[in-house]
Amino acid sequence: MSLKHAILVLLDKEPRSGYNLLKEFKNSLGYFWNASHQQIYQQLKRLSDEGLIDCDIQQQDGKPDKKNYSITPYGHQHLQEWVNQEVKPNKVNDALLVKLFAGHLCPTEHLETELKRHQDIHRNTLDKLLKIEKRYQQLSSTQQEHYKLPYLTLRRGILGEQAWLAWVDEAIKAIKK
Amino acid sequence: MSLKHAILVLLDKEPRSGYNLLKEFKNSLGYFWNASHQQIYQQLKRLSDEGLIDCDIQQQDGKPDKKNYSITPYGHQHLQEWVNQEVKPNKVNDALLVKLFAGHLCPTEHLETELKRHQDIHRNTLDKLLKIEKRYQQLSSTQQEHYKLPYLTLRRGILGEQAWLAWVDEAIKAIKK
DNA sequence: TTTTGCATGTAAAGGGTTACATGATTAC
DNA sequence: GTAATCATGTAACCCTTTACATGCAAAA
Secondary structure (H helix, E strand, O other), X not given: OOHHHHHHHHHHHOOEOHHHHHHHHHOOOOOOOOOOHHHHHXXXXXXXXXXXXXXXXXXXXXXXXXXXXXEOHHHHHHHHHHHOOOOOOOOOOOHHHHHHXXXXXXXXXXXXXXXXXXXXXXXHHHHHHHHXXXXXXXXXXXXXXXXXXHHHHHHHHHHHHHHHHHHHHHHHHHHHO | OOHHHHHHHHHHHOOEOHHHHHHHHHOOOOOOOOOOHHHHHHHHHXXXXXXXXXXXXXXXXXXXXXXXXXXXXXXXXXHHHHHOOOOOOOOOOOHHHHHHHOHHHOOHHHHHHHHHHHHHHHHHHHHHHHHHHHHHXXXXXXXXXXXXXXXXXXXXXXXXXXXXXXXXXXXXXXXXO
16 A cells, blocks of 8 residues: 555655665665565556656666656645645554464474474564664764654664564473473 | 464364354454454355365344355365464554654644554553453363463463553653653 | 665555445334 | 344446556665
């Protein structure tokens, strides 16, 4: 639903290519919005068709053309209207929990290794987020003020991952018994 | 991806109608898998076409026919194979955070009321989950052992909601400053 | 020499949302 | 009388995933 708006916010800050958007999703937005390159390129086409963004093609030698997208006044207005509307709370759909719920159909060892595998992934994610937080804390207070809102989204990522890890500890212990 | 498997797990425990599945999704599975009635009826048709479930039609006077679905041996096998495979970690896509990220485009008051609106919803969810937990804790220890895995999914819901609420407190304070 | 990074796409299939559609019964 | 519960579906649209497709440059 909001890939559209996530892209618009980024283009509202500065014009970028699809590839650059992809990098942003992997880095700064990854802890609250994820998108594949296919999704991004398709969405850019649609946004362009709707007149919400413009495209400026830069030729590069050797490399394929680089398409630089920027938000139009209409797109900016659209974004602003969206921000002022109510957002639906997120729907929870977690396949790992479906699996746990059906865990009587497989050996306990499998559940345990699977939980540990996910634990590794989440520990990794948390590490990355904490490193980003450290960088934020080293900024001047005016800079911190400037990045206040993105920092809150980072905090959500951190608290979410910590809670997930606390849960998986509980879960692994409970399964072993 | 796993609506299919969520339905199969439920039908593996006992045969049900689409309507009954919907209720289960609203109650016991709602904190880790959500589905609308349209999705469920469509999925039931597909699962039936694939031979994973069977349908037994019960006539009722006055009411429309009730379709009672049950899992087939092939469906059970399919489910078992799925449980033994690796599951991908969940993708995070949170529209509220996209909005916060774009929060400079709207009045601070709007952000605050929006966060508080979501806070109410999450508090409500947590309350419900804690009530279910209380019921679990009053069971005998053999019963508790029996419901161990579903209880772990409940715990995930509780820890997740608590972390969310802790975050929103932080966020509201930070925005007010 | 193999992988990572740059840089872009199409097509088909599957999953999810929104809107439309019906109709009886029961509880307040 | 009005809302909730029971009980089922179709159709259009949109979003997401998976697979296919290309090709250069730089670093390891």
